[in-house]
Structures are given as C-alpha cells and as structure tokens.
Amino acid sequence: MKxxxxxxxxxxxxxxxPLSAQSHPQTKAQRPRRKWEVFPGKNRFFCNGRIILSRQxxxxxxxxxxxxxxxxxxxxxxxxxxxxxxxxxxxxxGGALFVFVILSLFRTSFTDPGILPRATxxxxxxxxxxxxxxxxxxxxxxxxxxxxxxxQQVVKLKYCFTCKMFRxxxxxxxxxxxxxxxxFDHHCPWVGNCVGKRNYRFFYSFIISLSFLTSFIFGCVITxxxxxxxxxxxxxxxxxxxxxxxxxxxxxxxxxxxxxxxxGFHTYLVASNxxxxxxxxxxxxxxxGAEDSGNPYTYxxxxxxxxxxxxxxxxxxxxxxxxxxPLDEAAAAACTSEIELPPFTAKNDTNMCTQSTKDVLERxxxxxxxxxxxxxxxxxxxxxxxxxxxxxxxxRAPSMCSRRADSPCTTCARSRKDSLHSxxxxxxxxxxxxxxxxxxxxxxxxxxxGFIPLP
Amino acid sequence: MLPCPSSSxxxxxxxxLQELQTPPVSSKVFIQRDYTSGTICRFQTKFPSExxxxxxxxxxxxxxxxxxxLYAEAEKLGGRSYLEGCLACLTAYTVxxxxxxxxxxxxxxxxxxxxxxxxxxxxxxxxxxxxxxxRGLRVVEITIFEDRGVGSGR
Numbered sequence: 001m002k003x004x005x006x007x008x009x010x011x012x013x014x015x016x017x018p019l020s021a022q023s024h025p026q027t028k029a030q031r032p033r034r035k036w037e038v039f040p041g042k043n044r045f046f047c048n049g050r051i052i053l054s055r056q057x058x059x060x061x062x063x064x065x066x067x068x069x070x071x072x073x074x075x076x077x078x079x080x081x082x083x084x085x086x087x088x089x090x091x092x093x094g095g096a097l098f099v100f101v102i103l104s105l106f107r108t109s110f111t112d113p114g115i116l117p118r119a120t121x122x123x124x125x126x127x128x129x130x131x132x133x134x135x136x137x138x139x140x141x142x143x144x145x146x147x148x149x150x151x152q153q154v155v156k157l158k159y160c161f162t163c164k165m166f167r168x169x170x171x172x173x174x175x176x177x178x179x180x181x182x183x184f185d186h187h188c189p190w191v192g193n194c195v196g197k198r199n200y201r202f203f204y205s206f207i208i209s210l211s212f213l214t215s216f217i218f219g220c221v222i223t224x225x226x227x228x229x230x231x232x233x234x235x236x237x238x239x240x241x242x243x244x245x246x247x248x249x250x251x252x253x254x255x256x257x258x259x260x261x262x263x264g265f266h267t268y269l270v271a272s273n274x275x276x277x278x279x280x281x282x283x284x285x286x287x288x289g290a291e292d293s294g295n296p297y298t299y300x301x302x303x304x305x306x307x308x309x310x311x312x313x314x315x316x317x318x319x320x321x322x323x324x325x326p327l328d329e330a331a332a333a334a335c336t337s338e339i340e341l342p343p344f345t346a347k348n349d350t351n352m353c354t355q356s357t358k359d360v361l362e363r364x365x366x367x368x369x370x371x372x373x374x375x376x377x378x379x380x381x382x383x384x385x386x387x388x389x390x391x392x393x394x395x396r397a398p399s400m401c402s403r404r405a406d407s408p409c410t411t412c413a414r415s416r417k418d419s420l421h422s423x424x425x426x427x428x429x430x431x432x433x434x435x436x437x438x439x440x441x442x443x444x445x446x447x448x449x450g451f452i453p454l455p
Numbered sequence: 456m457l458p459c460p461s462s463s464x465x466x467x468x469x470x471x472l473q474e475l476q477t478p479p480v481s482s483k484v485f486i487q488r489d490y491t492s493g494t495i496c497r498f499q500t501k502f503p504s505e506x507x508x509x510x511x512x513x514x515x516x517x518x519x520x521x522x523x524x525l526y527a528e529a530e531k532l533g534g535r536s537y538l539e540g541c542l543a544c545l546t547a548y549t550v551x552x553x554x555x556x557x558x559x560x561x562x563x564x565x566x567x568x569x570x571x572x573x574x575x576x577x578x579x580x581x582x583x584x585x586x587x588x589x590r591g592l593r594v595v596e597i598t599i600f601e602d603r604g605v606g607s608g609r
Contacts (some may be wrong), residue, residue, distance in 0.1 A: 021570065046504065051510060071567055099547065100547050103547040103548065103549065104547065104548065107547075107548045116593070117590075117591040118593050119593070120590065122483050122485075122596075123485055123590070123594060123596070126483070126485050148490050148491070149491055150490055150491060150492075150493055151491075151492070151493060155490075157490075165593060168488065168593075169490055169493075169494055170494055182494075183494070200546060201540070201544075201548075205544060205547075205548070296493065297493055297494065304532075307532065308532055309539075310540060310544075311536065311537045311539075311540030311541060311544075312530075312532055312536055312540065313529060313531070313536040313539070313540075313557055313558045314539070314540075314543070314551065314556045314558055315530075315558060316556075316558055316559055316588070318588070318592060319591070320588075320589075320590040365597070388593055398583065439480075
C-alpha cells in the first residue's frame with residue numbers, strides 16, 4: 001500500500017472521541033437503528049421516537065410557563081373567594097379548560113406536522129432525468145417548476161432542492177425545521193413546531209380553548225375584584241388583599257386580544273379552507289374577485305370546509321420514526337467507517353500526519369468527490385485495529401456495494417453527504433449533539449478524502 | 456473509480472463473489488401522484504413504457520386503480536370520519552393514543568393487498584411493488600429485476 005501522509009492521522013488527535021466513535025460502528029452495525037436516529041431534518045426526538053419536536057423549540061417553555069403560572073395563581077388566589085361567594089363550578093370549569101389547553105398544546109408540539117420524507121436517491125435521480133429530458137439542454141433553468149391542473153385551476157409545483165422532489169400542492173419547506181411539511185400553515189414559535197396537515201386541528205383547538213381560558217380567567221378576576229369592592233372596600237384595598245389578581249389581569253389582558261384575534265383569523269382560514277401560508281402569499285386572492293372558486297381546494301361551503309379541515313380523517317405519519325433502518329442502508333452508513341478499519345493497523349507505526357485536526361477535517365468535509373473511493377478504498381485509521389472488524393468490514397463493504405451495483409456507493413454516500421451539508425460542517429464536528437453515525441461519517445469522509453490523491 | 460490497491464485485493468475478490476450471489480437490480484420505475492382532483496392520494500394510472508414487455512397493461516391499471524380506491528376510502532369525508540374527529544376532540548385527542556384510526560386500518564389493508572399482488576402477479580414476472588407508505592405516499596416504486604424470481608430489492 002502506498003504511504004500517504006494522510007493515512008497516518010492519529011484518531012486520538014481528533015477532537016471527537018475516536019475510541020467511542022470507532023467502536024460504536026461495530027456495535028451500531030449489529031444493533032438495528034431506528035429511523036429517527038438518522039432523520040435528516042432539524043428535529044429532536046424523545047421517548048425513542050415517539051415524541052417529535054422542532055430543534056428550535058422557540059418559546060414553548062414560555063408558553064407553558066405563562067399558562068401554568070396564570071392558572072396556578074387563579075386557582076390559588078381567586079378561586080377560594082369565588083367559590084365562597086359564587087359557585088363551586090368556577091374552578092371546575094377552569095380546571096377542565098386548563099387540562100384541555102395543556103393537552104392540545106402538547107399534541108400540537110409533539111406531533112409530526114406532516115413531514116414528507118426526503119426522496120430516495122433513486123427517486124431523485126429519476127426526477128432529475130425527467131427534468132433534463134423535458135427541459136432545454138443548453139442551460140439549466142433556475143427554478144424548477146411543474147404546472148398541473150387541480151380542479152380546472154393551474155397550480156405550480158416547485159422543486160425542493162433539499163428534499164429532492166417536486167413538492168405536492170400546499171406543501172412548503174420549513175427552513176427552521178429543514179423539512180417539507182404537507183399543508184404547511186406556519187412555523188409557530190409558541191408551540192415550538194410547524195403547524196401542518198396532521199396537527200392543524202390540535203393547534204386550532206389549542207388557540208380556541210386558550211381564548212376561552214384567558215377570557216374566563218379575565219372575567220373571573222374582574223368579578224373577584226368587583227365583589228371585593230362591593231363589600232365596602234376601595235379598589236386599592238382590594239388589590240392589596242389579592243395582589244396575584246393584578247398579575248393575572250395583566251397577563252390575560254394582553255393575551256386575550258392576541259389570542260382572540262388569532263382564533264378569529266384561523267376560524268376564517270378554516271371556513272375557507274386556506275392556510276396561513278396561502279393567505280399571506282395571496283395565492284388565490286387575485287382570482288377571488290373573478291370567481292368564487294379561486295381556491296381549488298375549497299368545498300364551497302363553510303360547514304363542509306370546517307368539517308374537512310377539523311374533523312377529517314387523521315392521516316398517518318409518513319416519516320415512520322420508530323421503524324428500523326433497512327439493513328442495506330445501515331450497512332451503507334456503517335461501511336464507510338468500518339471498511340477503513342483494517343489496513344491501517346499495519347501502518348500504525350509509520351509517518352504520522354502532523355496537520356492540525358481541524359484543518360484536516362475541514363478540508364475533507366469540503367471535498368466534493370470523496371465518494372469516488374468505494375469500499376475497496378485505501379486504509380483508514382483505527383485505534384482498535386481489530387481483526388474481527390477487519391473481516392467484518394471487508395465482508396460488509398462488498399455486500400453494500402453489490403446491492404447498489406447500478407447506483408454505486410456515490411449515490412448513497414452523496415445522499416448522506418447532502419443531509420450532512422444541511423448543517424455547517426465545522427460546527428457539526430465540534431458539537432457533541434449530532435448523532436454518532438453522522439460523526440462517524442464525517443470522520444470517515446475526512447479520512448477518505450485524504451486518500452484520493454494516492455496514485 | 457480507483458483501481459483496487461494491492462493490499463485490498465482480497466476485498467476485491469469478496470466484492471465479486473458477493474455480486475454473483477445477489478441478483479442485480481435492473482431499474483426502477485416510479486408512478487407519480489395524480490393531483491388533478493386535489494391533494495387526495497391518487498396515483499397516475501398511465502402505463503409506463505418500461506413495463507411493456509413485463510406485465511399486462513390492464514392488470515397493471517387494475518392494480519393502481521384498486522390502490523386509488525383504497526386510498527379514497529381511507530380519506531373519505533363521511534359520517535365515520537366526522538364521528539372519529541368529534542370523539543377525538545371531546546377526549547382532548549387522547550383517544551388516538553389507544554385506538555387505531557380508520558386511515559391506519561385501511562393502510563394495513565393496502566399493505567396486504569400489495570403483498571398479495573406481488574405474490575400473485577408481479578413477483579413471477581420479476582417485478583416488485585413497494586408500498587407507497589414506505590416512500591411517503593409520493594410514488595409507487597416498481598423494481599424491475601433482470602433475473603426472474605426472488606430478488607432482494609427494495
């Protein structure tokens with residue numbers, strides 16, 4: 001084997017813990033991974049994939065905190081007085097509304113909004129072929145669009161460069177979550193998630209119930225203070241006796257206008273079967289003057305539109321978070337790290353690369369053609385130097401390659417590289433949060449690149 | 456593609472052996488979605504040219520049409536879906552944690568149907584239909600194998 005200065009990168013010099021990173025591929029290759037662990041979007045998963053959240057959770061803790069604190073103060077300070085003077089149903093109704101609001105909030109935040117999984121490499125290649133064959137060959141037209149007829153209306157479908165597919169109608173790519181979401185409404189920072197096809201009804205019930213809750217608490221606090229004043233005390237005295245009421249009053253006063261406004265707006269959207277995205281962009285407004293059916297998705301009836309949006313069938317999650325990654329894909333992920341293991345062991349004692357870690361890694365990540373080197377590639381570093389991994393790597397790599405005989409490792413590596421490229425590479429390597437498989441890939445990518453110049 | 460370095464000739468041999476053992480996948484055909492009726496799940500029934508020598512056109516169209524009908528059944532707006540929606544709303548959407556939705560039931564029916572079609576019609580002709588749910592309901596992926604018989608395609 002030709003010696004190359006890059007060969008002898010001591011993994012111990014790497015910033016990421018190499019032992020754990022290198023030993024993990026072995027164990028991970030045997031343990032089947034769930035799809036959420038290799039999900040390319042900017043999402044966070046909990047409870048082994050059952051709960052999905054946007055990586056930017058926004059002000060969800062603030063939302064939760066405001067609701068809990070306001071209701072807590074209400075139950076602690078206002079309810080005892082009101083139960084004594086009015087009726088016991090006040091805390092009962094308040095409690096029911098509070099529970100409903102919290103459950104709706106959690107359902108909105110933790111539900112997959114209708115994320116479309118990215119196109120497989122074969123699909124993407126097929127679409128590219130179709131675009132190339134139908135379009136002009138002299139230059140590449142900048143935005144890729146496809147026009148289709150929906151209910152006698154022309155609708156343009158845009159090509160998503162991240163997800164490598166033509167977006168279905170009403171689908172939009174959320175830049176914060178880096179996912180295409182079906183029937184995309186908006187990305188709500190208050191709930192820390194996108195609002196789309198699957199969780200729009202939860203979002204709507206959240207804002208409706210929240211408007212009821214804030215109005216209810218506002219009314220009750222006003223009643224409380226009024227009753228205290230009627231008992232012969234001045235307003236100042238009443239406030240001094242129940243200072244928490246002022247806090248609640250202020251919070252509710254400012255919330256009630258915005259929440260009621262939002263509820264009204266979304267009621268209008270539901271009744272006309274529109275999304276916030278479409279309304280803001282004015283997708284159908286230019287045609288609204290001409291004909292009633294400017295919006296091709298409307299059922300032309302308020303009740304029907306409401307039923308369709310809120311009570312329609314619940315579509316399933318398309319990303320299958322808890323499914324297992326198919327073995328050939330898992331092997332593809334593991335092979336790039338495993339195949340590198342064996343040959344280095346023999347060369348461990350020769351010239352060590354003296355470049356700084358970050359330089360090497362950054363250079364390699366910025367390479368474009370590392371994946372030309374497939375499993376039969378040059379040796380890689382491994383502190384473990386295991387014979388077992390040698391045979392394992394050797395066996396795995398060919399099987400991976402043979403499966404993809406027609407679409408070589410380039411595509412599988414490229415798709416992984418694309419998903420990696422969605423985040424700044426240097427940052428990704430430095431931060432511990434990216435999942436280990438990505439770190440492995442990043443490591444192996446960098447190591448592979450180093451070997452390309454080998455004669 | 457770089458030539459096999461001398462020290463990894465063993466690996467190259469293994470690669471060739473592995474290739475012989477699994478039948479190579481020839482190509483894939485993708486049946487795209489048909490959006491003419493809106494956003495409901497429908498697939499185009501146009502017969503792709505790559506399958507001309509492989510399967511009967513009518514049979515293929517029947518398969519796709521049955522799939523479309525099943526998806527329409529899943530997404531139908533009717534008494535049942537409204538009842539489900541109202542029940543879910545009243546229970547603050549916790550009912551979905553225990554019960555299976557109508558859509559999920561129909562999806563199971565669809566995978567049984569696809570498995571059945573594969574066994575009876577497509578596998579003997581060297582084809583394999585992939586359940587659209589595995590592709591995010593975007594496409595119906597049909598894998599064409601060069602060799603007839605069982606393959607390990609996607």
